[in-house]
Amino acid sequence: MVSIGYVxxxxxxxxxxxxxxxxxxxxxxxxxxxxxxxSNGLSNxxxxxxxxxSSVGTDIVVERTVGVANTSSTSSTTTTTxxxxxxxxxxxxxxxxxxxxxxxxxxNASDRTALANNxxxxxxxxxxxxxxxxxxxxxxxxxxxxxTFPQQxxxxxxxxxxxxxxxxxxxxxxxxxxxxxxxxxxxxxxxGQTVTQTVRPPPLTAAQEAAVRNCLEASGVSSGGPSGTNxxxxxxxGFGGGGGAGFGAAFTKCLPASYQQYEAQVVVPQQTITRVxxxxxxxxxxxxxxxxxVDPSNSTSGLITKAQLVSGTWFTSSPTNExxxxxxxxxxxxxxxxxxxxxxxxxxxxxxxxNPTLTGDTSDIYFxxxxxxxxxxxxxxxxxxxxxxxKSSNVDAVAAAIKKELPGATVLTSKQLAGQVNGSLAxxxxxxxxxxVALGIIILIAALLIAALLTLSNIAKRxxxxxxxxxxxxxxxxxxxxxxAEMLGIGLVGAAVGVVVGLGVCGLxxxxxxxxxxxxxxAVVGSSSASGLVHQATATAASATKSIQLHTSLSxxxxxVAAVIAILGALLAGLAGAWRAARLSPTxxxxxxx
Amino acid sequence: MADPMTPVSVETPPLYRLRGVERRYLKxxxxxxxxxxxxxxxxxxxFVCIEGPSGSGKSTLLQLLGALDTATAGTVEMDGQxxxxxxxxxxxxxxxxxxxxxxxxxxxxxTLSASxxxxxxxxxxxxxxxxxxxxxxxxxxxxxxxxRLEHLPSSLSGGEQQRVAIARALANRPEVIVADEPTGNLxxxxxxxxxxxxxxxxxxxxxxxxxxTHDPEVGQHATRLVKLRDGLVVExxxx
Numbered sequence: 144m145v146s147i148g149y150v151x152x153x154x155x156x157x158x159x160x161x162x163x164x165x166x167x168x169x170x171x172x173x174x175x176x177x178x179x180x181x182s183n184g185l186s187n188x189x190x191x192x193x194x195x196x197s198s199v200g201t202d203i204v205v206e207r208t209v210g211v212a213n214t215s216s217t218s219s220t221t222t223t224t225x226x227x228x229x230x231x232x233x234x235x236x237x238x239x240x241x242x243x244x245x246x247x248x249x250x251n252a253s254d255r256t257a258l259a260n261n262x263x264x265x266x267x268x269x270x271x272x273x274x275x276x277x278x279x280x281x282x283x284x285x286x287x288x289x290x291t292f293p294q295q296x297x298x299x300x301x302x303x304x305x306x307x308x309x310x311x312x313x314x315x316x317x318x319x320x321x322x323x324x325x326x327x328x329x330x331x332x333x334x335g336q337t338v339t340q341t342v343r344p345p346p347l348t349a350a351q352e353a354a355v356r357n358c359l360e361a362s363g364v365s366s367g368g369p370s371g372t373n374x375x376x377x378x379x380x381g382f383g384g385g386g387g388a389g390f391g392a393a394f395t396k397c398l399p400a401s402y403q404q405y406e407a408q409v410v411v412p413q414q415t416i417t418r419v420x421x422x423x424x425x426x427x428x429x430x431x432x433x434x435x436x437v438d439p440s441n442s443t444s445g446l447i448t449k450a451q452l453v454s455g456t457w458f459t460s461s462p463t464n465e466x467x468x469x470x471x472x473x474x475x476x477x478x479x480x481x482x483x484x485x486x487x488x489x490x491x492x493x494x495x496x497x498n499p500t501l502t503g504d505t506s507d508i509y510f511x512x513x514x515x516x517x518x519x520x521x522x523x524x525x526x527x528x529x530x531x532x533x534k535s536s537n538v539d540a541v542a543a544a545i546k547k548e549l550p551g552a553t554v555l556t557s558k559q560l561a562g563q564v565n566g567s568l569a570x571x572x573x574x575x576x577x578x579x580v581a582l583g584i585i586i587l588i589a590a591l592l593i594a595a596l597l598t599l600s601n602i603a604k605r606x607x608x609x610x611x612x613x614x615x616x617x618x619x620x621x622x623x624x625x626x627x628a629e630m631l632g633i634g635l636v637g638a639a640v641g642v643v644v645g646l647g648v649c650g651l652x653x654x655x656x657x658x659x660x661x662x663x664x665x666a667v668v669g670s671s672s673a674s675g676l677v678h679q680a681t682a683t684a685a686s687a688t689k690s691i692q693l694h695t696s697l698s699x700x701x702x703x704v705a706a707v708i709a710i711l712g713a714l715l716a717g718l719a720g721a722w723r724a725a726r727l728s729p730t731x732x733x734x735x736x737x
Numbered sequence: 738m739a740d741p742m743t744p745v746s747v748e749t750p751p752l753y754r755l756r757g758v759e760r761r762y763l764k765x766x767x768x769x770x771x772x773x774x775x776x777x778x779x780x781x782x783x784f785v786c787i788e789g790p791s792g793s794g795k796s797t798l799l800q801l802l803g804a805l806d807t808a809t810a811g812t813v814e815m816d817g818q819x820x821x822x823x824x825x826x827x828x829x830x831x832x833x834x835x836x837x838x839x840x841x842x843x844x845x846x847x848t849l850s851a852s853x854x855x856x857x858x859x860x861x862x863x864x865x866x867x868x869x870x871x872x873x874x875x876x877x878x879x880x881x882x883x884x885r886l887e888h889l890p891s892s893l894s895g896g897e898q899q900r901v902a903i904a905r906a907l908a909n910r911p912e913v914i915v916a917d918e919p920t921g922n923l924x925x926x927x928x929x930x931x932x933x934x935x936x937x938x939x940x941x942x943x944x945x946x947x948x949x950t951h952d953p954e955v956g957q958h959a960t961r962l963v964k965l966r967d968g969l970v971v972e973x974x975x976x
Contacts, residue, residue: 146860148853149846156848156889611844614805615858615905616833618826729832730806733840 144621145628154632157601164597165637168709171590172641176705177648178583180695184652188659188691201444202538205300205528205545206553207292267320269425275326280319282487284434284519287316291524296549300528303544305537310445311525313436313515314506317486322427328417335413344402351399358397364390432472433505436512436525439465444531447497447509455480455495462511466491470498472507484508487518587708594637595716598630602720609724610732619725623718630717634710641709642702649695660690750817751778752913752945753802757811760797760968771797773968774811779961781912784939785947786959786976793965795949796917802947803838803915804831833861837906839916843898845890851877851901852886858908876904880934896927903934913945914938920952932958 154161272279294311301309347355395403435446439458442449449457453470466486468478473496483490486508499505516522532541542554602609612622724732760772771794779785779802789795800806801813807821807828814820815835820828832838837858845854855873856866864872877886880900882893890898899919906914916935920928936958939946948955956962956976964972 146857148866149849149857152848152853607844608846611840611846612857613829614803614832614838614840614844616829616861616909618829618861621861728806730800733805733844 144624146625147628149625150628150632153629154636160597160601161633161636164594164601164633164713165640167593167597168590168634168637168713169640169644171587171594171712172638172705172709173644173648174586174590175583175708176642176645176697176702177652177695178586179701179705180645180649180697181652181693183696183698183701184693185659187696188693201529202532202535202557203530203542203545204555205296205530205549206526206555207290207549207551267427269324269327272324275324277324278321279324280321280488283318283320284315284515285318286526287314289314289526291521291526294523294525296552297525297528299548300530300545303541303548305533305541305544306530307533308441308444308531310438310441310529310531311436311512312438312446312527312529313512313519313521313525314446314527315434315436315515315519317432317434317508319430319432320427322425325425326420328419330415330417332413332415334411336411338409338411340409347399347402354399355397359393362393362397364393432507434508434510434515435506436510436515439511445529446506446527447499451497451499452495453498455493458494458511463514464489464491465494465511467495467497467509468493469505469507469509470496489518587712590709591712591716594633594713595719598633598713598716599720599723602626602717602724606724606727606732609721610727610729610734613725613729613732622725623721626721626724627714627717630713631710633717634713637713638706638709642706645697645702645705649697652693652695658690658692752781752816753777753779754814754817755801755811758798758801758808758813759810760794760801760806761809770968772801772808775965775968775970777963777970777973779945779947781945782939782943783945783960784936784958785945785961785963786956787947787949787963787965788951788953788956789949789965790951792967794968795951795965797968798965799915799917799947799949802913803836804828805838829861833858834909835912837903837909837911837914839899839902839906839914839919841918841921843890843895843902843922845898845901845905847890850887850889851882851893851897851904854890854901855905855908858905862909872908873904876907877901880904881930894927895923896930899923899927899931900934903931903938907938907944911944913947916946916948918950918952919948920950920955928952 267281291313297309297311300306437445437447439462442457447467452467455467458465458467466484468484472478473480473493478484478493478496480493480496482493484493485491491510497509510518512525516524530541530545532538538556542556545554546552609622612625613619617625755775755777758772758775758777759770762769762771773794775794775798777798787795787798797806801808801820804815804820805828807813812819812821815831820831845851846857849857852870852873855876856869859869859872874883874886877883877900880903882897882900882904885893885897890901893901899922903914903916903919906916914935919935920931923931932955935946935948938944939960948959950956959976962972962974962976963970
């Protein structure tokens, strides 16, 4: 029904028409591919952000975060689902229990103590670091936004129906301090002086005088009558002498006590005082990194898995002094697998480098959880439980069961985590979701309309030719088939050029595309504003926004669909134009331009 | 001068029998009568010249004879078959197998070579590509263009283009060649060559040639002369 040679010559010898129509289609195909590629890229970026959950087979993350008491007057950014009565106590009446528990639960006293310690401030006592000039290097482990709970919770979660595995984790912030112990005291010697003081006693009162006289008389010393102290007449009195056992001794004896000792030399005691200089001048430098304790016996699920090793090996059977280091941290600190890395004066062997994830759950250094619990003085405590559910359809039910089992726990499913991705990544993804499809359809329709108009215009110019074909014996069907074959050729050219354009657009986006920022709300729940228990510095560190490069993604199916749509569009446009022209009687067609 | 209502020949069944043929068009809101009741019989094998000034209805009559159009009133029979009562498919078949049409403007497909233009007419006959090419070459050689097979119409002279058009009209060995002012766009030399070709077809191959023209010289070659004026036959004579 179709003359291939005719089609070929039409396309080749009317190449400008072929090209313009094909380019119209190509623009549509290319732009649609670009939009789909960017949209897929955003989906992949989000998937990559969330991949830690899926890649390590974690369906649910259980955390314990600072709850919001009903009486709280402070605004809070927390997204926790902690009910009133959880951690923080019902109505603020005091420490809660293990996740929730009773207000007076004595079984949770140790938990309350541990929670209080979770949030203690970091103080460096310079006086205990050695003499001035001593170089020091310390690492402090603090809890950040995630507060701890007893490891018993892992066992409790594991018992819930539908839970396939529950793995503990302890994610902490680490602050590294280095510096030189400054001069913080000096000594001063005081005292040793002799002090002389002259005292002029007041006159004796009448009673004192009478007492003295009586005393003297009793001692055999004549006083010679009363003195004139209080007398206005009479001769002078005075102490008479005469016989007796000696006046001096008797006089001394008879004086009032306050006259017997009234003059002394005082020697101030000598002492050396050590003074604290305020403020001491220090050169302390601090840096922060993140650490996590994982279960070395479970290499297939948890915060990090054996599959994420990029060099070295997994923990050995004696993991106490072994660590895994993230590839990024290792690169920036020039750490190699197999070397020793000292933390808090303890040497650890770097058994392997891992390529962890992009979420807030990533850490720079991974310890055996027991080691980190000891190093952070938190024996038996964890702050995350990573749960794998036996069937994806059970995730919500298990999450509900965990909330019931551990009231006050924040239970995040991977689906919820996806909804908590914020930042330009989420905005771009939302934009792509909301507008991308509509924009793609609009562009494609516009491209097809342009192609249809060009085709109709071209066919209108060929009405006389179509009339000629009809006059020499071509049927309507043959004419329509011939034009459809031509449009198929144009559609193929348009699709091929469009695919190249689409790949080019995606390549340009990849080359110059934006870096998308993101944060995950679930990773920053329980900020310091909730209760003030969380240390400010660590809260800030945990809520840091991360970024990810946008890489477009196109599947073969997408390319094929776009190409097929272009071809079908061309055929549709050709069909409309050809049928319209072929319906004309040959004479009308010939008369049209003849 | 014959009575227009009387058939010229009654001895053999005519190839065409036209009775009371009218063809009216709407031109804007006005109705234009191109033919206003034509009665003509045309026997096979003749060279019929339809003469008349512009607007006399020559082209309209040829389109009816060429099965390109149907009458609005009256009947057009070809070998006893009423062309006005058959469908488009039948008319297309008649055009393809029995009639070759030659236009004043040549109407060659500009993107195809001379050979391809001729072969194009054979496409509906389901002949093989080789057969079509061979036949095209044979026909083009016959019209004196054996050396111009691969030339595009744009590189051919008007006379050459019209000869290609005649070759195309002959492609399916038609019984009738209908030519609407075939020399109207040609110089006198080319016109002479084209007319000689048409006469040869009629005389040597027995093809019925029906030519519309307002050139009196063309009429000199005719075996039958039909003159039209204002949509009516005013003269119908054997030459």
